[in-house]
Amino acid sequence: DGGITQSPKYLFRKEGQNVTLSCEQNLNHDAMYWYRQDPGQGLRLIYYSQIVNDFQKGDIAEGYSVSREKKESFPLTVTSAQKNPTAFYLCASSLLGSSYEQYFGPGTRLTVT
Amino acid sequence: QKEVEQNSGPLSVPEGAIASLNCTYSDRGSQSFFWYRQYSGKSPELIMFIYSNGDKEDGRFTAQLNKASQYVSLLIRDSQPSDSATYLCAVTPGWADRGSTLGRLYFGRGTQLTVWP
Numbered sequence: 001d002g003g004i005t006q007s008p009k010y011l012f013r014k015e016g017q018n019v020t021l022s023c024e025q026n027l028n029h030d031a032m033y034w035y036r037q038d039p040g041q042g043l044r045l046i047y048y049s050q051i052v053n054d055f056q057k058g059d060i061a062e063g064y065s066v067s068r069e070k071k072e073s074f075p076l077t078v079t080s081a082q083k084n085p086t087a088f089y090l091c092a093s094s095l096l097g098s099s100y101e102q103y104f105g106p107g108t109r110l111t112v113t
Numbered sequence: 114q115k116e117v118e119q120n121s122g123p124l125s126v127p128e129g130a131i132a133s134l135n136c137t138y139s140d141r142g143s144q145s146f147f148w149y150r151q152y153s154g155k156s157p158e159l160i161m162f163i164y165s166n167g168d169k170e171d172g173r174f175t176a177q178l179n180k181a182s183q184y185v186s187l188l189i190r191d192s193q194p195s196d197s198a199t200y201l202c203a204v205t206p207g208w209a210d211r212g213s214t215l216g217r218l219y220f221g222r223g224t225q226l227t228v229w230p
Contacts, residue, residue: 042201100218101147103159
């Protein structure tokens with residue numbers, strides 16, 4: 001089955017701890033993206049990567065870090081510097097070329113107390 | 114910051130009616146436009162995309178694009194309770210920004226649709 005997987009579905013952490021969210025895709029897509037969604041809010045872009053070993057900051061990158069060592073994988077680390085980390089985190093991927101539609105994984109719901 | 118505006122709703126229509134969802138965007142150079150459906154607690158799902166002015170139909174869904182007015186809409190015919198969800202509009206950046214923002218989409222906040230039986 002082709003698709004985007006995110007794990008875990010639910011994640012609980014204590015304040016002050018770093019946490020890494022996993023995102024894997026087997027669609028052979030070039031680009032990958034991380035979004036954050038808060039209740040009743042739209043999607044806010046955290047980071048994105050167009051190619052392996054390169055990534056760009058989105059609109060709310062502070063307190064987050066990413067890596068893109070493989071085309072298939074784009075993990076997101078939520079650091080202790082992120083002031084309000086509790087949110088629904090969505091990973092997406094897309095081909096770069098004639099079309100730019102993004103496909104989303106199922107998401108990870110992070111709760112930090 | 115590119116602006117993508119949607120009425121937040123909620124939009125409420127009876128079963129069998131036509132639901133009309135609207136989206137305006139600020140970047141005159143935007144080329145591609147997408148509609149996503151998001152059920153409560155789930156991730157967004159792509160339902161339509163449109164690149165050219167005019168209408169594009171896919172089953173009960175019709176996307177309409179008017180680049181001169183910077184306006185894109187989604188019509189849902191014969192609305193069903195299962196269509197109740199939040200609908201997100203997304204656009205690509207204009208050609209001037211393509212290099213560093215290649216692949217990026219700008220999303221609206223979404224319109225919540227409720228279809229009642």
